[in-house]
Each structure stands twice: as C-alpha cells, then as structure tokens.
Amino acid sequence: MxxxxxxxxxxxxxxxxxxxxxxxxxxxxxxxxxxxxxxxDESDRRPGSSTSPSNAARYLGLHLGTYLDEDVYKWGANSNKNVGKLNVGVSYRMGEWVKSMDLLLRVDFSTFEFKEGRALKMSMLPLVSFPDAKSGFPLYFGGGAGVGVFFKQVRDESSLSFDYQVVTGLRLFNLIGMTGLTLEAGLKNHVLLLSDGQYNGVFVALGSVFNF
Structure with a gap:
C-alpha cells in the first residue's frame, strides 16, 4: 500500500x-x-545605435572643387580661356529607388572669370546616383539635370541656363563619428537658354558627408 x-x-x-x-x-x-x-529590434533600428551607413536614412554632403579643363562656345569673347574657377555645393539624399539608386537634391555655386568681368551661377538639380548609400559600397556613379541661375553674368548673355552633370566618386562614411569623406570628379555643363553660349567643364571636388 x-x-x-x-x-x-x-x-x-x-x-x-x-x-x-x-x-x-x-x-x-x-x-x-x-x-x-x-x-x-527597435534598438537595432535606432539611428544612433550603429555607425553603419545602412542605418542612415538621410545624408548631407558638402563639397569644394575647381574646374580642370573646359570648352567654351559663344559665351563672352572668343579669346576667353580657363574661365571656370571655384565650385562649391551641397547634396542632400531625399530618397531611394528600388533599393538600388539614391535620389539627391544638389545645389551648386560656380564662379567664372572673363575679360569682360566675372559670372556667378547657382545650379539646382535632382541627381540620381548608384549604388545606393545603404549598400556601403564606396564607389558611386550618377547624373542629373536642372536649371542654372546667374546672379552675375557677362553683359548681353542669358541669366538662365540648362545644366547637366555626370559624376563619379569615392564616398567613405563615418570616419569620425557620423562624418565621412567624399572625392568626386566629372562633367558640369550648361547651355544658356536665352543666348547662344555653352560651357562644358571637367571638375574635381573634395568634401565631407554627414549621416543622420
């Protein structure tokens, strides 16, 4: 029992x-x-939880450069050479297309020197670059087109232009905190809309990029 x-x-x-x-x-x-x-999971997705570029929904790039070579057509006197001087600008990543390309808004300021005087132009254009920044790949290629406005222009020349750019570059994110480095080169061209002038310039620029 x-x-x-x-x-x-x-x-x-x-x-x-x-x-x-x-x-x-x-x-x-x-x-x-x-x-x-x-x-x-929420902590992993928080922007400040990692320094990987894949966690940065947006970035802002600043660049400073100059023109190395150029072709000038019917803009100012025929004897003008090496008119392209300083180029400075900002690029802001607005979005991503199909996880393959970035859509940027770029604003450039360029100075030109002629025998007749100086010219100052602002370019504003959307620019598509690939691969996207989230891939982490350091090299990128891109192109865009937009409008140029001359705040100062050679006499009797158009104050509006059609601008287009083709670029390639090196982009390194988060070298110091959220700040990285960019090196870019390519073509920055414009066609004057209200006169016959045209400018084709080869440029190089060094800059910084910020994740946030």
Missing part, C-alpha cells in the same frame, strides 16, 4: 500543469519574451 501511494505521488509530480492559472502564467511569460525581442 505504501508503494502504491508513493507511485501516486510521483505520478502527480510528473503530471503537466493545466488549468486557467497555468495558461495565464504561460501567456504572461510569452508576452514578456515578445516585448523584450521587440525592444531589441
């Missing part, structure tokens, strides 16, 4: 716990586990 009673107690100890109280404990434990996993 003693052995039968002991066997019954052992069977009771091994019997799985069921009932409302057991179910409540099970769901409470599962909710705690789910909340912990959700918090960890």
């Amino acid at each position: 003693f052995s039968h009673k002991a066997w019954g107690q052992g069977d009771s100890a091994q019997r799985p716990r069921v009932g409302k109280s057991a179910a409540a404990r099970y769901f409470a434990e599962r909710n705690r586990t789910s909340e912990k996993t959700s918090d960890e």
Whole structure:
C-alpha cells in the first residue's frame, strides 16, 4: 500500500500543469519574451545605435572643387580661356529607388572669370546616383539635370541656363563619428537658354558627408 501511494505521488509530480492559472502564467511569460525581442529590434533600428551607413536614412554632403579643363562656345569673347574657377555645393539624399539608386537634391555655386568681368551661377538639380548609400559600397556613379541661375553674368548673355552633370566618386562614411569623406570628379555643363553660349567643364571636388 505504501508503494502504491508513493507511485501516486510521483505520478502527480510528473503530471503537466493545466488549468486557467497555468495558461495565464504561460501567456504572461510569452508576452514578456515578445516585448523584450521587440525592444531589441527597435534598438537595432535606432539611428544612433550603429555607425553603419545602412542605418542612415538621410545624408548631407558638402563639397569644394575647381574646374580642370573646359570648352567654351559663344559665351563672352572668343579669346576667353580657363574661365571656370571655384565650385562649391551641397547634396542632400531625399530618397531611394528600388533599393538600388539614391535620389539627391544638389545645389551648386560656380564662379567664372572673363575679360569682360566675372559670372556667378547657382545650379539646382535632382541627381540620381548608384549604388545606393545603404549598400556601403564606396564607389558611386550618377547624373542629373536642372536649371542654372546667374546672379552675375557677362553683359548681353542669358541669366538662365540648362545644366547637366555626370559624376563619379569615392564616398567613405563615418570616419569620425557620423562624418565621412567624399572625392568626386566629372562633367558640369550648361547651355544658356536665352543666348547662344555653352560651357562644358571637367571638375574635381573634395568634401565631407554627414549621416543622420
């Protein structure tokens, strides 16, 4: 009889716990586990949680450069040479297309020197570059087109232009905190809209890029 009673107690100890109280404990434990996993995932997605460029939804680039070579057609006197001088600008990443390309807004300021005087132009254009910044690949290629406005222009020349650029560059993110480095080269061209002038310039620029 003693052995039968002991066997019954052992069977009771091994019997799985069921009932409302057991179910409540099970769901409470599962909710705690789910909340912990959700918090960890949210922390991984937080912009400041990593220095990887893949976590940066936006970036802002600043560049300073100059023109190395050029062709000038019917803009100013025919004897003008090496008119392209300083180029400075900003590029802002507005979005991404199909996880393959970035859409940027670029604003450039360029100075030109002629025998007749100086010219100052602002270019504003959308620019597509690939691969996208989130890929982390350091090299990129791109192109864009937009409008140019001359704040100062050679006499009797158009104050509006059609601008287009083709660029290639090196982009290194997060070298110091959220600040990186860019090196870019390519073509920056324009066609004057209200006169016959045209300019084709080869440029190189050095800059910085900021993730946020």
